[in-house]
Amino acid sequence: MTAHTGDVETAEAALADYGGRARAAMLDALPDGSPGPWLYDLLRSYPSRPGKALRPTLFLATCEAFGGSAESAMGVAVAIELLHNAFLVHDDIVDGSLQRRGSPTLHEDAGLGLALNAGDALGALAQRQLRLSIDSLSGRVASQVLEEFETMLMRTAEGQATELGWCRDGVQDVGPEDYLDLIMHKTCWYTTIHPLRVGALIGAAVGVADGADGTQPDLDAMIRFGFHLGAAFQIRDDILNLTGDDRYGKEIGGDLLEGKRTLMLIHLWEHARGADRDLVQRFLTAERATRSIEEARRVRALMDRYGSIDFATAYATGVAAEATTAFEIAFAPALARDPNPGADAVRSMITYMHGRLS
């Protein structure tokens, strides 16, 4: 893997452009109504907070890479980002998180009931936004896009269920492959695979309709690329949860207290011996409420001793290298057109989402 000079700058420019427009369009698309303080104001809470808008950026850049225009696909980008916000609201409830993007989580602010309800409403608005936005597409492509959304919703629910099930039932025999399968469902499908697939679908369809050389995408190749891109991102996110600073916006170590089976915890479980192993085992099988911060600190220290964070860092680097290879294959039809700034933007996101971990 050759790091592309200027990748980070390219990615940041893409996020500012595509992502910034999608975020503005999302805030415009959110309706006002009654009751304000108990519903409509809450819908704006997470969308108004600073967010990178990774998903709409990947979607819009891919759409342009395959011959579409970001402007005419903006509505779908908004649907993608609204749904992400709906997920965040529900995830924060389920995880009992206190902070999101540097402020209290919605359920901390408004109470569980109003937050859960607002999450449901955000999901409904995402569906509505999606329906209105695909009106101009042919019936066949519109159906495909809806089907992609439905598939993504179920894959995400499956991943979420597996992660919660592992924690709830104190499941211990989880290896790195199980973890990768988990994040394939929980994170990659909605963060990367879905935006890439739908972006390529719509871009190619619009490109053909406009008489441009709409290049047919290989949607299976998008799964492979999206998986590696999303996995590098999720592993980095997991590491940041243990090592990050205030800019990260969530409570540090929250994943650890929840007993989330991250690559680091899995590595530690596989390598710890003697009393260390006993501690990790107790930690893995404990009820959430019985895990102390002191105990979490000891597990965290063991991760340093056993090289678990170094392991995960190296793993993410390998996965990101795979993502680069998979990108060139998945975007080959688009790269036939040169220059292709949309494709360049997507490529730059590999370095950006993998991040500088060291």
Place this chain on the structure above:
Amino acid sequence: MTAHTGDVETAEAALADYGGRARAAMLDALPDGSPGPWLYDLLRSYPSRPGKALRPTLFLATCEAFGGSAESAMGVAVAIELLHNAFLVHDDIVDGSLQRRGSPTLHEDAGLGLALNAGDALGALAQRQLRLSIDSLSGRVASQVLEEFETMLMRTAEGQATELGWCRDGVQDVGPEDYLDLIMHKTCWYTTIHPLRVGALIGAAVGVADGADGTQPDLDAMIRFGFHLGAAFQIRDDILNLTGDDRYGKEIGGDLLEGKRTLMLIHLWEHARGADRDLVQRFLTAERATRSIEEARRVRALMDRYGSIDFATAYATGVAAEATTAFEIAFAPALARDPNPGADAVRSMITYMHGRLS
């Protein structure tokens, strides 16, 4: 209002027929997948429990009344009932309910996280089911049906938010009109108005396409009828929560402990005087966790003393009478065709849903 002889028998036959077929079709439509114990098995939990399937019954009967066929509209009926089950799962979490249809609620059974996630997945499956089911309709009618679903989702979220907001903020100045406005949003839209409107829309559209005398429905008249039908039902449901027996399947008095502003509690607040009023005020403004069962029993006794339950019972009877008038107007185009068993089934539901309260 003249009670139609045999109404209850007609209603029960309609529920057994339309409702029974919809429930069976729903169970067939639920996918299997992995993880089973943490997701796909949970999706079947509420749909497998005994339920009356009121909403698909109203929908299918209305569809046939306006010239459609229940068989070809079954997919939409399934979407309606799946969504109802999704609502129940989330409502039970929000209300902290222990029992649903005679068994532990899903979150009691599986934990909050897995239940919330299963509710999200049921909602996604309802949307998928809806999309697949309207494929055979014209583009215009299909769009209208999707729009009706979206409207219903937002009305329901608004009602849910208002009820939760009243409780959370200890709102006291709530009159009977506020209560009716609340249940218009929270209950009526998805229980009656939406099934009636979509049933009429699809029935008329299919009727026209088939060369039958598809009679154009007046969708505004359906709001009026649906509101009165749904209000009679909700008031009865609220009363049963205070007076019902085991067959009801929820904890008796749960609404009271939550501080839900029912017609009975509103009546009591408006009429109680002296020390009684102080007690009700304390009860209305208390935090949920601080309400004791003993205090709830005293409020319940005050409701008898001040005639609050009699008031609500009489109110529901008046609303049900209005529903009968509104039915004849809303279904006038369909009733031009005689006999019309679908319309008869809907009419019979008025008596059934109002119930024998005395």
